[in-house]
Amino acid sequence: MQKSPVENASYLSKYFFWWTNPIMRKGFKEKLRPSDVYQAPSKDAADILAERLEKEWDREVASGRKKPSLLRALARCFIRPFLLFGFLLYIGEATKTVQPQLLGRIIASFDPVHEPERANGYFLAFGLGLLFIVRFLLLQPAMFGLHHLGMQIRIALFSIIYKKTLKLSSRVLDKISTGQLVSLMSANLGKFDQSLGMAHFVWISPLQCILCTGLIWELIDVNSFCALAAISLLGVFQAFLSHKMGPYKAQKVLLTNKRLALTSEIMENLHSVKAYGWEEIMETLIKNIRQDEVKLTRKIGSLRYFYSSAYFFSAIFVIVAAIVPHALSRGINLRRIFTTLSYCMVLRMTVTRQLPGSIQMWYDTMRLIWKIEEFLSKEEYRLMEYDLSITELELKDVTASWDESSLLMTILGELVPSSGKIRHSGRISYSSQTAWIMPGTIRDNILFGLTYDEYRYKSVVKACQLEEEEHQRVEPNMTKYSNMSSPGKNYAIIVTQTSSYYILYIYVATSESLLAMGFFRGLPFVHTMITISKKLHQKMLHAVLSAPMSVLNTMKTGRIMNRFTKDMATIDDMLPLLMFDFVQLTVVVVGCILVVSIVRPYIFLAATPLVIIFIVMRKYFLRTGQQLKQLETEARSPIFSHLIISLKGLWTIRAFERQAYFENLFHKTLNTHTATWFLYLSTLRWFLFRSDIIFVFFFTLTDKPGEIGIVICLAMLILGTFQWCVATSIAVDGMMRSVDRVFKFIDLPSETPKLDKSKCSDLIIENVDAQADSSWPNRGQIDVQNLTVKYTEGGHAVLKNLSFTVEGRQRVCKRNCSLKYKH
Structure with missing residues (x-):
């Protein structure tokens, strides 16, 4: 943005708003863009x-x-x-x-x-x-x-x-x-x-x-x-x-x-x-x-x-x-x-x-x-006791009832123990259960406010297996992300931090319920x-x-x-x-x-x-x-x-x-x-x-x-x-x-056409052979061949030519890009 003319305008120009004349003329002649707006x-x-x-x-x-x-x-x-x-x-x-x-x-x-x-x-x-x-x-x-x-x-x-x-x-x-x-x-x-x-x-x-x-x-x-x-x-x-x-x-x-x-x-x-x-x-x-x-x-x-x-x-x-x-x-x-x-x-x-x-x-x-x-x-959130004389995390006489979530939140200071003390030295790095990134470029998310260090940055990209994604982008470091997240980017944030120790929140939940x-x-x-x-x-x-x-x-x-x-x-x-x-x-x-x-x-x-x-x-x-x-x-x-x-x-x-x-x-x-x-x-x-x-x-x-x-x-x-x-x-x-x-x-496009109820009856098929023939299959199978997936129309493919088979009685559990199989 260019500097606002009001900063250097005369008193009369401010009083009669003459300093707005240039933007008025430009807006009348052509379409204004964000870059045309003056700074505050x-x-x-x-x-x-x-x-x-x-x-x-x-x-x-x-x-x-x-x-x-x-x-x-x-x-x-x-x-x-x-x-x-x-x-x-x-x-x-x-x-x-x-x-x-x-x-x-x-x-x-x-x-x-x-x-x-x-x-x-x-x-x-x-x-x-x-x-x-x-x-x-x-x-x-x-x-x-x-x-x-x-x-x-x-x-x-x-x-x-x-x-x-x-x-x-x-x-x-x-x-x-x-x-x-x-x-x-x-x-x-x-x-x-x-x-x-x-x-x-x-x-x-x-x-x-x-x-x-x-x-x-x-x-x-x-x-x-x-x-x-x-x-x-x-x-x-x-x-x-x-x-x-x-x-x-x-x-x-x-x-x-x-x-x-x-x-x-x-x-x-x-x-x-x-x-x-x-x-x-x-x-x-x-x-x-x-x-x-x-x-x-x-x-x-x-x-x-x-x-x-x-x-x-x-x-x-x-x-x-x-x-x-x-x-x-x-x-x-x-x-x-x-x-x-x-x-x-x-x-x-x-x-x-x-x-x-x-x-x-x-x-x-x-x-x-x-x-x-x-x-x-x-x-307000209270900072934990900070003691440089100890070299590890120390929980002393802590009385609490927790699962793994509560334990980690207590270590971070988000939850307060009923009694006892928690002390640590140095800094903590943390990776959330829900893979979370902020809107911005890949570099913004990895650096997370730190000064750019090329050697450490490339080391993090390699450690988190983001090289392939980097090569897929025209300007990989400057590619913008908004609501999409992945574990690789999430872990990249904590690997970048020069912390004394790391807490990786490895979650096992497969889904969460919504409030009404x-x-x-x-x-x-x-x-x-x-x-x-x-x-x-x-x-x-x-x-x-x-x-x-x-x-x-x-x-x-x-x-x-x-x-x-x-x-x-x-x-x-x-x-x-x-x-x-x-x-x-x-x-x-x-x-x-x-x-x-x-x-x-x-x-x-x-x-x-x-x-x-x-x-x-x-x-x-x-x-x-x-x-x-x-x-x-x-x-x-x-x-x-x-x-x-x-x-x-x-x-x-x-x-x-x-x-x-x-x-x-x-x-x-x-x-x-x-x-x-x-x-x-x-x-x-x-x-x-x-x-x-x-x-x-x-x-x-x-x-x-x-x-x-x-x-x-x-x-x-x-x-x-x-x-x-x-x-x-x-x-x-x-x-x-x-x-x-x-x-x-x-006027947003709809992902599915309207249901034609007159044709619903055509989808109901009574299989007589299944009742008479004991050899009818008792399990199914999903076979995926050369699957390519894009988040947005015209965007880069996040999955390319993926092929896999899901056998009968296998279950696929997915939560925020963490894929697990159970037999």
């Missing part, structure tokens, strides 16, 4: 962020408090930029409360009674336009900064969770599934990237409500309480819905973790599942869990729909409560009506969207932080989307279980699990409501433009070029944005693949003391993902920044107070809603990438 900024490097947070967390642990606080550790790391961006956000939001005042003065200046003040009206209109400009000049960098800060928090948490995973004791690991860890790091921690933008509204919104209520009081006196009461009722309604969602969410999390744990175990043991023909059984087990999960998803989706719809149906509710009583008691005054209406619009957004969203964000974030605190406080319209108009839409999500999951699971191993061997487990975790969570929880919001917001914006155009038809002609420019600019952005989003998804999968591989080989990693090496590999995968995600955030903000500039020009004046009120009021609504609409459209487009990736898995 140095301050976003995973090792730097992890070191900062780990230092503060260790400080919390050493403070002597009863319970260390991860929130305090995060605050000490990131509180300064968080407060700075919050201040900018507050100033930008404060301009919304000044705009209605200027609107009222403008309307009053166009009243025939105040004809001498007409000139002041134009200056006030210019000031109102400046407020729009100031608002987006403050909000855009503030929101980008908060999203960037959320990304940094996620990276730091990813790193310390991974490091803690490498330290967990075997007792703790037995209670944690791979699926749970993947879910924690994908679906949960991923929320920091987007949700941090709502964090400051928990204090900005109440201040805004108090200020707006006081200003409305000056306009309509006691009738202001009618508007406040109406909006407060909406807030209470949303709080009730949020309370009802709590238990459903907790139940859904349990079911999701259960489904992902089972899915992860199946994906890690697909060879065994297919060997025993358990595809249908496993599919049924997951399908039953998914059925219960979808029921809860429907309930949560319904409550979320009503929660979200409060914003859209509240407009007429608030207007009637505020304006009608005042009009009946005091008469109609255009200045007061339109000013009050503008304040009500501000209150509507604040009470029904920003405040509930920020409260929900803090609630979810605190629950997640407590969950991570609990994880970071779990029991109007207010309601959008409701059918949401339920239909959830039903589609259910069908997509069902078809994708069936496609993966039915796919041939030649296809699955080319995929890392993390990539497969990413479809079942991140992508399905997106389709389940976020896509239905976001798509509905996008439709609603589009209708609102288009409706406002049409009303303004009806009042003054020439405005429609003035707005048409702006709309065309926006459509062209959106297309220009999406050509690059979609490619960056795809690259970001591809860069995310190795993170979870590395986590899964590390968990599977954890005993081996700890036996060779290679935790630091694997942490470094994990940081590299994080940095690769950070580079694409940061670039996507920057290009997205480039587009939103310029969208605001375009629609700031959608501002004009007429010569009648009633019409000027309608035009400016609706123009303010457009400017307030349009960015939300644009951001939602981009989010929906990005989430549809998840649907596209799921469909790619659904």
